[in-house]
């Protein structure tokens with residue numbers, strides 16, 4: 098009983114910490130999970146390939162909740178390996194949770210899809226996503242549940258969500274080139290200063306209006322300025338990127354900054370953004386948006 102799945106990292110359009118409404122978009126960086134179930138095992142044991150000391154509680158809970166819900170409460174082992182840096186604002190927790198829940202479904206021999214009425218579909222990706230969000234809340238790695246990030250990672254494209262109700266308001270495909278700057282430091286979402294985020298709620302409402310109007314780029318850039326100020330990050334990288342990018346924002350609670358360009362628009366140029374950011378410490382990564390989301394492998 099072995100199963101495998103992969104889920105996406107994501108960038109932020111609207112940080113949900115101010116109002117509970119959030120928006121994010123899936124990008125082409127992945128976390129893969131392998132689950133081996135053993136009906137005789139007592140509980141689930143987790144391992145994170147990149148970091149032997151990182152907290153495995155989230156993925157252990159994801160596998161355990163999934164076997165409780167769709168199996169017979171089997172235990173076993175779960176292992177993740179990931180291109181999504183941990184606690185860097187690129188939704189590593191959502192990608193790990195989604196990949197683990199789907200890999201557990203695969204190990205249980207269940208069909209995963211989006212149409213609940215299709216004969217081959219036992220579990221929808223949205224159901225799997227909601228279970229991962231529940232595990233994230235129980236593991237204490239999130240403030241709002243981060244259903245925005247979880248849906249972007251699971252479904253791909255851009256999603257706008259109500260994280261208080263775990264409700265998907267919008268899902269749309271976007272086609273952007275993406276440049277990600279990840280500074281060396283890490284910022285765990287659970288440690289974020291929520292009161293400072295709540296102070297910029299009027300700006301978050303404006304960002305939500307723009308996003309619900311389909312103006313994702315403007316929404317994202319306003320989000321970045323507001324939440325960089327709220328969370329104490331330098332807005333300099335965003336200002337440097339703005340002349341060359343369709344949009345740029347601090348991602349999540351940071352520290353990564355994500356700039357996007359429209360491949361059809363010659364006015365946008367991520368090489369110029371990379372030049373502007375080149376002397377900053379950390380890593381620069383070029384990627385693209387993804388519309389397909391998480392997959393069973």
Ligand SMILES: Nc1ncnc2c1ncn2[C@@H]1O[C@H](COP(=O)(O)OP(=O)(O)O)[C@@H](O)[C@H]1O
Nearest residue numbers: 152177179184185186187188189190193285286
């Ligand atoms: N590859 C992974 N495998 C297992 N758990 C992970 C992985 N990546 C992240 N996590 C979990 O998510 C937590 C980080 O969550 P968070 O601070 O929200 O970061 P991010 O903004 O990247 O989602 C980690 O402490 C760990 O519990």
Ligand SMILES: O=C(O)C1=C[C@@H](OP(=O)(O)O)[C@@H](O)[C@H](O)C1
Nearest residue numbers: 113119186239240241243349350
């Ligand atoms: O924990 C949470 O509820 C959230 C964390 C933030 O993301 P990161 O995990 O990327 O910091 C934020 O963008 C998201 O809207 C909600």
